[in-house]
Amino acid sequence: MTTHHPITVVGAGLGGLALARVLHVHGIEAALYDLDASPTARVQGGMLDIHEDSGQQALRAAGLHEEFLTLVHRGGEAVRILDKDATVVFDEADDGTGDRPEIDRGDLRDLLLGSLPEGTVRWGAKVAGARALGDGRHEVALADGTAFTTDLLVGADGAWSKVRPLVSDARPVYTGVSFVEADLRDAELRHPVSAEVVGGGMLFALGEGRGFLAHRETDGSLHVYAALESPEEWLDGIDFTDTEAARARVLEHFADWDKSLRALIADADGALVPRRIHALPVGHRWQRVPGVTLLGDAAHLMSPFAGEGANLALLDGAELGLALAAHPGDTEAALTAYEEKLFPRSERSATESANQGAALFTTDAPRQLATLFTAHHG
Numbered sequence: 001m002t003t004h005h006p007i008t009v010v011g012a013g014l015g016g017l018a019l020a021r022v023l024h025v026h027g028i029e030a031a032l033y034d035l036d037a038s039p040t041a042r043v044q045g046g047m048l049d050i051h052e053d054s055g056q057q058a059l060r061a062a063g064l065h066e067e068f069l070t071l072v073h074r075g076g077e078a079v080r081i082l083d084k085d086a087t088v089v090f091d092e093a094d095d096g097t098g099d100r101p102e103i104d105r106g107d108l109r110d111l112l113l114g115s116l117p118e119g120t121v122r123w124g125a126k127v128a129g130a131r132a133l134g135d136g137r138h139e140v141a142l143a144d145g146t147a148f149t150t151d152l153l154v155g156a157d158g159a160w161s162k163v164r165p166l167v168s169d170a171r172p173v174y175t176g177v178s179f180v181e182a183d184l185r186d187a188e189l190r191h192p193v194s195a196e197v198v199g200g201g202m203l204f205a206l207g208e209g210r211g212f213l214a215h216r217e218t219d220g221s222l223h224v225y226a227a228l229e230s231p232e233e234w235l236d237g238i239d240f241t242d243t244e245a246a247r248a249r250v251l252e253h254f255a256d257w258d259k260s261l262r263a264l265i266a267d268a269d270g271a272l273v274p275r276r277i278h279a280l281p282v283g284h285r286w287q288r289v290p291g292v293t294l295l296g297d298a299a300h301l302m303s304p305f306a307g308e309g310a311n312l313a314l315l316d317g318a319e320l321g322l323a324l325a326a327h328p329g330d331t332e333a334a335l336t337a338y339e340e341k342l343f344p345r346s347e348r349s350a351t352e353s354a355n356q357g358a359a360l361f362t363t364d365a366p367r368q369l370a371t372l373f374t375a376h377h378g
Helices: 016-023 055-061 066-072 103-116 192-198 245-252 261-267 309-326 331-359 365-377
Strands: 005-009 032-033 047-049 080-084 088-092 100-102 128-132 138-140 146-154 174-182 201-208 210-216 222-229 269-279 292-294
Touching: 005 016, 016 032, 016 055, 016 309, 032 261, 047 103, 055 066, 066 100, 066 103, 080 331, 080 365, 088 292, 088 365, 100 103, 138 261, 146 222, 174 261, 174 331, 192 201, 192 210, 192 222, 192 245, 192 261, 192 331, 201 365, 210 245, 210 261, 222 245, 222 261, 269 331, 309 331, 331 365
Parallel strands: 005 032, 005 146, 080 201, 146 292
Antiparallel strands: 047 100, 080 088, 128 138, 138 146, 174 222, 174 269, 201 210, 210 222
16 A cells, blocks of 8 residues: 555755644644655754744744744844955944844754654655656655655755656756855854954855855854855865865965955865855746645745745745645645745745845945945844
């Protein structure tokens, strides 16, 4: 007998978990499948700023907003903008009145996971592919050779979604920007100069075609991204198994930058991690396909330069859950209602991300960004 689920969510990231939680609040069960071997199989990434009109709205729908507020990083909304000579162009402390509190991604994921019934997530379940069976039902094949069927299949499985091909042949493309990720641990004690440069929250140190983005994490470490406009194959020419050599290759591109900024990579602890930044086409959408939809990066992967990815995933999950709860027995009506709001919302954010990505690495980027922040906070 093949296992059958009324609702299946592929991917237990923030969006998939938000969907499962909102459904649970409304008495609806969902099965989640995730390729990670366990909830602790890998580090979940850095800090997220959760926006009032998207991520926080989702957490309210999930009944978790109060708990979320107890986990935020006090002081984490501080922002510093520097030019390549480490001249401060903008410096704003976190006075507690901001509407985008910072939280560690792992803490937020744990909050969502802990709010679901035991056994909701099937760990170590890598989806190999899915096919339509007719009448909106789908069969999902797992890498271990097993399969299951479902009445509603939701792809919450990120950039390289295995569910997306059921509705769209779009694939992410390289944006022209690559990141190299680094960590400086126990910064106040071990890296005091870098700790001062980054400040209490987020740092943008920007110049033409490159920059450093960094933030302070709740454990006292600094999470750093060296960003470079580069050909897609640039990272292939660096041996990241040789950390010293990789460091030198990255810093070649910052030779004329201030020493205090170069130290964010020069003094990093542990290995450097290469990341190419991909995005789906701005305005990605699909025709209604019975019994299947997407959320989060699977639906609208975009560059991180508007800070919208995690927020939209949370909101997508919550809104899909609310739509299903509002249309009992009529999945197609629920999916239509959800997608009608999803498409224009994600197009706006993807446009903003693309525009900010282009603006972030111009000669005048530090001042342009400072003007943007002043307008937002003014």
